[in-house]
Amino acid sequence: MATLLLTTLGGAVGGPIGAMVGGLLGQRVDREIFRPKGREGPRLSELKLQSSSYGTPIPQVFGTLRIAGSVIWATDLVEHRRREGGKGRPTTTSYSYSASFAVALSARPIIGVGRIWADGKLLRGAASDWKAATGFRLHLGGEDQGPDPLIAAAEGTSLAPAHRGTAYAVFEDLDLTDFGNRIPSLSFEVIADPGDVTAGAICAAVSQGRIDPGDAVGPIAGFSAYGQSQRGVIEPLVQAMGAWPLAAGDRLHLAAGVGADISVHQVGASGPGRRHIAPVDRVPHAVAVSxxxxxxxxxAELQQASRPGPGNRVEAIELPAALDAGAAKGLAEAMLSRAEMERERRIVDTNWQAMGIAPGERVVIKGEPGQWRVVDWSLERMAVTLELARIAPAPIQAAATPGRFLPSPDQQAGETILQAFEVPHLGEGMLAAPRILVAAGGTAPGWRRAALSVSMDDGTSWQPAGATALPATIGVVEHPPGVAAAELEDLRNEAVVQLAHGGMQLHDADAAGMDRGANLALLGDELLQFGEAEPLGDNRWRLRRLWRGRRGTEAAIGHAAGGGRFVMIEAGKLTDYEVPVGSNAVRIMATSPSDPHGVERTVHCNGSSCTPPSPVALQALFNNDGSVDLTWVRRSRSGWRWTDGADVPLGEEAERYQVRIVPSSGTPTIIETSIPMIALSADAWGEGIDVEVRQGGNHGLSPPAVITIPPLEDTGV
Incomplete structure (x- = not known):
C-alpha cells in the first residue's frame, strides 16, 4: 500500500524521477509494516511420511520424485475366509484381509508413476510388475478427470469427488497379508515432467506466473513444492541455487551468475569505492544441504562443505529436491564460497543518474575483476550511494559419494532351491538333541524367503516350522575334488561348482580368515574350506587351497559326485530345526509364492549333530612278546579351537570308548574301555583283524576310527 501511495505522490511532485524515488521508499515501508512471520519451508521428514489428516498440504511435484502422499479415501478391511480339510482330516479356517483406498500424490498434473514402495519394500517394480495382488488405477490430475468408479460405487455418483487438478492413485483389494493386515505406508515414484526442471520454472509455476524464470540455474531432477506459503517454497530454492529477485515491471525476474551489466563509472562514480570486509565469523564454517x-x-541424504579457519556455525539447508550427490555437494560448496565472497562490500558514490539502477542489477567497477550485485540503494541530495556485493560463480558439479545404500531389490523370485542336512554342530556349545540345518535360495536374485513345514511321519501330517533364513549361497558340484588328507592344506585338488544365479558370489580368504571360519561350505557330505575362488563365467567357480574334512567330516572326503549339493555355511543364512532323539527320516517342505505346491527334501538323521566326532591317530604298537597296543586320541564336539597347553574338553558325562574287533574269521568282539588304549595279545590278532574305535557320548556313539592289522606272519614281529 505504501508503495502505491508514495509512487503516485512522487510522480505528481517530481515526475518520473520522483515516482521512482517514491516507489523505492514505499517498498521499504511496506517491508517494515507488512513483514511476514518467519517462513516455514518444506522439511524432508514430512515428505516421506504418509498421512491421512485433514488439512495436510498436498505437494506440487516437479520432475521425478518419491512422494508418500496422503490417504484421501479408504474402505474398511475386507475379511476373506479359507476353509481346508474335512473328510476325516481336521478342518482349518484361515483368514486374510484386503483393503481399498486412494492416495493423493500431487497438486498439479503428472504423467505417470514408476516404482511403488510399501513399508520400504517394493510393491511395484520398475517394469510395472506387482509383488502383491491388487487392483490399481492412476488418475493424472487433469482438470477434466472424472470420479474413480470404485469411489463412485461406494459413495454414490453424486457424492464421489473427481479431485480435478490433483493426481491420485486408487488401490482396489490390496492383499494385506504381508503388511500385518493393515494399510502399509506407501511411497510413489511420481513422474510429473518428462525430464529435469529448472529452479526458475518451478518458481514461475508456484507463483502462478508472478515470477519470470529468468536465468535461474538448474537443472533439478525433481522437486516438491510443499510449504505454508509461496515464499516458504520459493525462497530456500532461490537461495540454494544462488539466484536473487530483480524487479521487472509488475513481476519479479530471477537473476543468477554473471550477465549484462552497467559500469558504475557511467553514472558518476569516480573510483572503486570504499571497501568493507565483514568479520569471518559471520560466514558459516560449514554448509550442509539435505x-x-x-x-x-x-x-534423504546430506552433503556438507566446510572451510578452514575459525568458527563453528553450520548452516543447514533442507531442500526437497532430487539431486545427485555431486550436485548437492556443488551447491554446498557454492553457498559457502558465495558467503565468503560476499564478506567484501563496496560502497560507491554516484550521481542522480544511478537512480535507474535497481537493487539486484549487475554492475562492474573499473579496474576490479568480475561483476557486482546491487544489494542496497540510498539517495541523499541527488547523490545515489550503491552498496555492492561480488557475484560468485555458478555452482558446479563436485566430487561426492552418496555413501552406502541397500536398495529394495527389484528382481524376479524364480523357483525355490532347498537343501536340508545334518552335520556336526557348528557352534562351540553342545546339543541335547539332533538338529537339522535348512538352506534355501532361488533360481533368480529376487527370491527372499519361504515358509517351512516338517513331517516326521513320511508326509502323513505336516507341522509349521517357521520360515527360511536369508537366501543362502547354493548350487551344485560340477567337478568334485579328489582324495586328500584332512591334516594338510590340499594344494593339489580343486573343485568346480555352479551357483544358482549371478547374484551369488564367492570370495577369497587368507589363512587367518579361514582359521576364523571363513569360506566354510558343504560339498556333498564333506565340510571344507577354500582360500581361492576363481570365477569361470556362467555362475561357475573354481575353488582352490582346500582345507578338507572340517568338523570331523573327513570320512566324506573323496565321495562327492558331480551334481551333488554345494552350500555355503554362513551366519544368518541357515535355519535349524531340532528333531527328537531317535528320529530317522525327516521331510522338510518349503513353500513360497513362486512355489505354491512346495519343494521337499528328506533328511536321514544319523545323530552327527549331537554325538562326538570319531577318534583320530588310531595306531597299533607292536611289542616284542607279540602283543599289540592300540592307542588313539579323542576329539570333542565342544572344543574345536586349538589351545596351547590344554587338552580339548571332554564334552560328555564320562569318557568311554567302544572297540569292535573283527577277525578275519570268527565272531566280532566288543570291548568297553574308559582310556584311549587297549592291549591285545598275540592270540587275539594273530590271524589279522579289523578294529573300529568309537567314542561314547551322551546321545550315542561317534563314527568309527578304523585300522587293519595284518596277520602276525606279515608283520615281521
Missing amino acids: HYDPARDYQ
Missing part, C-alpha cells in the same frame, strides 16, 4: 538422492531410491 536433499533426496535418486541413486538411493530418493532417500
Whole structure:
C-alpha cells in the first residue's frame, strides 16, 4: 500500500524521477509494516511420511520424485475366509484381509508413476510388475478427470469427488497379508515432467506466473513444492541455487551468475569505492544441504562443505529436491564460497543518474575483476550511494559419494532351491538333541524367503516350522575334488561348482580368515574350506587351497559326485530345526509364492549333530612278546579351537570308548574301555583283524576310527 501511495505522490511532485524515488521508499515501508512471520519451508521428514489428516498440504511435484502422499479415501478391511480339510482330516479356517483406498500424490498434473514402495519394500517394480495382488488405477490430475468408479460405487455418483487438478492413485483389494493386515505406508515414484526442471520454472509455476524464470540455474531432477506459503517454497530454492529477485515491471525476474551489466563509472562514480570486509565469523564454517538422492531410491541424504579457519556455525539447508550427490555437494560448496565472497562490500558514490539502477542489477567497477550485485540503494541530495556485493560463480558439479545404500531389490523370485542336512554342530556349545540345518535360495536374485513345514511321519501330517533364513549361497558340484588328507592344506585338488544365479558370489580368504571360519561350505557330505575362488563365467567357480574334512567330516572326503549339493555355511543364512532323539527320516517342505505346491527334501538323521566326532591317530604298537597296543586320541564336539597347553574338553558325562574287533574269521568282539588304549595279545590278532574305535557320548556313539592289522606272519614281529 505504501508503495502505491508514495509512487503516485512522487510522480505528481517530481515526475518520473520522483515516482521512482517514491516507489523505492514505499517498498521499504511496506517491508517494515507488512513483514511476514518467519517462513516455514518444506522439511524432508514430512515428505516421506504418509498421512491421512485433514488439512495436510498436498505437494506440487516437479520432475521425478518419491512422494508418500496422503490417504484421501479408504474402505474398511475386507475379511476373506479359507476353509481346508474335512473328510476325516481336521478342518482349518484361515483368514486374510484386503483393503481399498486412494492416495493423493500431487497438486498439479503428472504423467505417470514408476516404482511403488510399501513399508520400504517394493510393491511395484520398475517394469510395472506387482509383488502383491491388487487392483490399481492412476488418475493424472487433469482438470477434466472424472470420479474413480470404485469411489463412485461406494459413495454414490453424486457424492464421489473427481479431485480435478490433483493426481491420485486408487488401490482396489490390496492383499494385506504381508503388511500385518493393515494399510502399509506407501511411497510413489511420481513422474510429473518428462525430464529435469529448472529452479526458475518451478518458481514461475508456484507463483502462478508472478515470477519470470529468468536465468535461474538448474537443472533439478525433481522437486516438491510443499510449504505454508509461496515464499516458504520459493525462497530456500532461490537461495540454494544462488539466484536473487530483480524487479521487472509488475513481476519479479530471477537473476543468477554473471550477465549484462552497467559500469558504475557511467553514472558518476569516480573510483572503486570504499571497501568493507565483514568479520569471518559471520560466514558459516560449514554448509550442509539435505536433499533426496535418486541413486538411493530418493532417500534423504546430506552433503556438507566446510572451510578452514575459525568458527563453528553450520548452516543447514533442507531442500526437497532430487539431486545427485555431486550436485548437492556443488551447491554446498557454492553457498559457502558465495558467503565468503560476499564478506567484501563496496560502497560507491554516484550521481542522480544511478537512480535507474535497481537493487539486484549487475554492475562492474573499473579496474576490479568480475561483476557486482546491487544489494542496497540510498539517495541523499541527488547523490545515489550503491552498496555492492561480488557475484560468485555458478555452482558446479563436485566430487561426492552418496555413501552406502541397500536398495529394495527389484528382481524376479524364480523357483525355490532347498537343501536340508545334518552335520556336526557348528557352534562351540553342545546339543541335547539332533538338529537339522535348512538352506534355501532361488533360481533368480529376487527370491527372499519361504515358509517351512516338517513331517516326521513320511508326509502323513505336516507341522509349521517357521520360515527360511536369508537366501543362502547354493548350487551344485560340477567337478568334485579328489582324495586328500584332512591334516594338510590340499594344494593339489580343486573343485568346480555352479551357483544358482549371478547374484551369488564367492570370495577369497587368507589363512587367518579361514582359521576364523571363513569360506566354510558343504560339498556333498564333506565340510571344507577354500582360500581361492576363481570365477569361470556362467555362475561357475573354481575353488582352490582346500582345507578338507572340517568338523570331523573327513570320512566324506573323496565321495562327492558331480551334481551333488554345494552350500555355503554362513551366519544368518541357515535355519535349524531340532528333531527328537531317535528320529530317522525327516521331510522338510518349503513353500513360497513362486512355489505354491512346495519343494521337499528328506533328511536321514544319523545323530552327527549331537554325538562326538570319531577318534583320530588310531595306531597299533607292536611289542616284542607279540602283543599289540592300540592307542588313539579323542576329539570333542565342544572344543574345536586349538589351545596351547590344554587338552580339548571332554564334552560328555564320562569318557568311554567302544572297540569292535573283527577277525578275519570268527565272531566280532566288543570291548568297553574308559582310556584311549587297549592291549591285545598275540592270540587275539594273530590271524589279522579289523578294529573300529568309537567314542561314547551322551546321545550315542561317534563314527568309527578304523585300522587293519595284518596277520602276525606279515608283520615281521
